[in-house]
Amino acid sequence: MVVFALPALSTSRLCASGFCLLMLSAAVGFAANPSALRRPIALELAEDGKTLYVANSRSGSLSVIDLNNARVVQEISLGKKLSDLVRVDGRPWFLATDEEAGELLLLQAAGQNVKIWQRLPVSPYPVSVVISPDQSRCYVTSIWSRRLSVIDLPLENDQEAKITHVIDLPIAPRCQLLVRDGSKLIIADAFGGRLAVLDTQSLELIGIREFPGHNVRGLGVNNDGTMLLIAHQMLNELAHTVRNDVHWGLLMSNDLRWLKLDAVLDPKADLYGGAHMHPLGEAGSATGDPAGLTVAQDGTVVVALGGVGEVAVGQEEDFSLYRIRVGRRPTDVTINDAGTTAYVVNTFGESVSIVDLAEREAKGKIPLGDLPDPATLSEVDRGELLFYDARLSHDGWMSCHSCHTDGHTNGMLNDNFSDASFGAPKRVLSLLGRTGTEPFAWNAEAKDLVTQIRKSITNTLQSDNEPDEDQVAALAAYVRTLPGPPSIDRLRGVADPVAIDRGAEQFRSLGCVRCHRPPTFTTPRTYDVGLVDKLGNNRFNPPTLRGVGQRGPYFHDNRAASLEEVFRKHRHQLKRDLQDTELFDLLAYLRSL
Incomplete structure (x- = not known):
């Protein structure tokens, strides 16, 4: 882990340093098209509980909802691709991250009046923000640059937020959670089952805790602060993609895991001592892709079930959680201070659902605009809906996103029939930047993307219906739009052009x-290439190296923990040992792809 300390700078010096701030005194513009796709991704209540603010990813706008009338009263264009939204308590401020612009937005909000007070550039691809209990500092995770930005917040209305430290992380971060009065920060890997624990005083990494899971999209603590809650999925490499293993949740399960917080924070402790788990879903009625979660003051937990359009509600001692139908792809949840009502953002439903927690019933839905007729959507947009839809699988256990997280890879091993055999599980491949890289699968058996998708729906997802050709075409169209992951060295500003040329x-x-x-x-x-799987197969199709610096572990069975191990430990296709300088240059080149 590398920590960069940034000195406090004036506004003029910040601009000269590339950390230019923009302060606006006028309200920002309206988002004009009511039928445009917004793709809401996060929501937050005003402190008085009368107004709900919704951050929209696709439109980069903020929807303002008057809860007394249950309708949108304002929509404001803020940026390019909003990814998170949090409230600053005690002041009329909110913080929003803009993933595409690479900015943290400091917003002044009073009812439907919203102003951008400051735009602060942060490490590229910010996806989440949390605020310290004393409201003086915030932390921003950036997924592809694998960094944490530490930011001091203004104490007065005429001051500015300032980045004080930028920390390199060993994981691709997404969700984060402050615990123990803000003294510790837990950061979840966006793809695999790793938790980084940071001491917020020293800004030192305490350790990495690993558990058998992936797709961590929700973190929380119970009401007495003793248990860490994690909403995630779990892929079992020992199970096969056959109907029996899918039906009983042996292949892919969706879980709410409860870990002792003391054990999580102590790298030497038994992580599973005193731990337990709520399975989300059951045979015949599964719950693919759990997402955001929140905990009420009385201990009631609400978990969004993104792949099946539901939320799960219950308490720790409940044998199972009660499920409530909401909108399409719920991703974030917030609860009012009284603990009586949950508000759920439906990313593909373009709406917010209102859930009565006492009656455990959805009481209504607030549309953010006109919901387009699916028939009028582009083929790519229809493909996106299908990619995240667990109902495409048998019983709703998983979606394409379950293994290919946001199109990338969960980094796990899966024993499916794409290589015409069971007994030799292989690494899930990334779908990012795969256009023009045919054929597909480790044995190159799928000649094109359409063939691979059809096989995946039939064999891996074990769909209850034959693949519809329009669905297959739409999924292929969507996957073709996914760009390759960006170079981590370039994002961190440490790419060495001379070393890259030598490495090439x-x-x-x-x-x-x-x-x-x-x-x-x-x-x-x-x-x-000298690699053999558990069944003796020794011929493999080489995966594309586009974005290889954002993947890992490596090889078909994850035997190499890092790119360096590929050459140092496994000497992959080397006829001679590499000098340290040669390996440095080669790795610089690979990370540049």
Whole structure:
């Protein structure tokens, strides 16, 4: 972990340093098109509980809802792709992250009047923000740059927020949670089952805690602060993608895990001592893709079930949680101070559901605009809906997103029939930047994307229905739009062009181009490269190296923990040992792809 301390700078010096601040005294503009897709992603109540603010990802706007009348009274264009929203207690301020613009927005809000007070550039691709209990500091996670920005918040209305530290993380972060009066910060891996624990006083990483899970989209603590709650999925590499294993939740389960907070914070403690788990769903009625969660003061937990359009409600001692139908792809939840009402943002439903927690019933839905007729959506937009829809699988256990998190990879091993065998589980491949990299699957058996998607629906998801060709085409259209993950070195500003050029020459001279030929950095054949799976198969199609610096572990069975291990420990396709400088250059080149 690397920590960069940034000195306090004046506004003029910040602009000169690339941390330019923008202060607006006038209200920002309206989002004009009521039928446009907003894709709401986060929501937050005003302190008086009368107004609800909703951050929209696709439109980059903020919807303002008057809860007395249960309707949108204002929609304001704020940025490009909002990813999170939190309230600053005691002051009329909210913080929003803009993933595409790479900014933290400090907003002044009073009812429907919202102003941008400051735009603060942060590390690229910010996806979440949390605020310290004393409201003096916030923390912003950035997924692809794998960084945490530590920001001092203004104490007075005429002051500015300032970045004080930028911390390199060993995981791709998304969800985060402050615990123990803000003295510890728990940061979840966006893809796999790892939790980074940070001491917020020293800004030192205490440790990495691993558990068998992935797709962590919700973190919380119970009402007495003794248990950490994690909403996640769990892929079992020992199970097979056959109807029996899918039906009984043996292959993929969706869970609310309860861990002793003391054990999470102590890297030497038994992580599972005193722990337990609520299975979310059951055979015949599963709950793919759990998402955001929140906990009321009386201990009631509400978990969004993104893949099936429901929320689960209950308490720790309940044998199972009660499920309530809401809108399409619920992703975030907040509860009023009285603990009586939950508000659920439906990302694909373009709405907010109102849930009565005492009666455990959805009481209504507030549309954010005109919900488009699915028939009028573009093929790509229809494909996006299907990609995150667990109802495409048998009983609703999983969606495409369950293994290919937001199109990337959960980094797990899966024993499916795409390689025409069971007994040799293989790493889930990323779908980012795969356009033009046919064929697909480790054995290159799928000649094109449409063929692979059809196989995945039938064999992996074990769909109850034959794949509809329009669905397959829409999914393929969506996947083709997914860009490759950006270079982590470039995002961190540490890319060395000279080393990259030398590494490119190493890549050619070592013969890497035989299998990983530019510009796709793969080839359509299979090769024996000295790797053998558990069934003796030794010919594999080389995965594209686009975005390889954002993946890991490596090889078909995750045997290499890092890119360096690929060459140092496993000497992959090397005819000679590499000097330290040669390896440095080669890795710099690979991370640049």
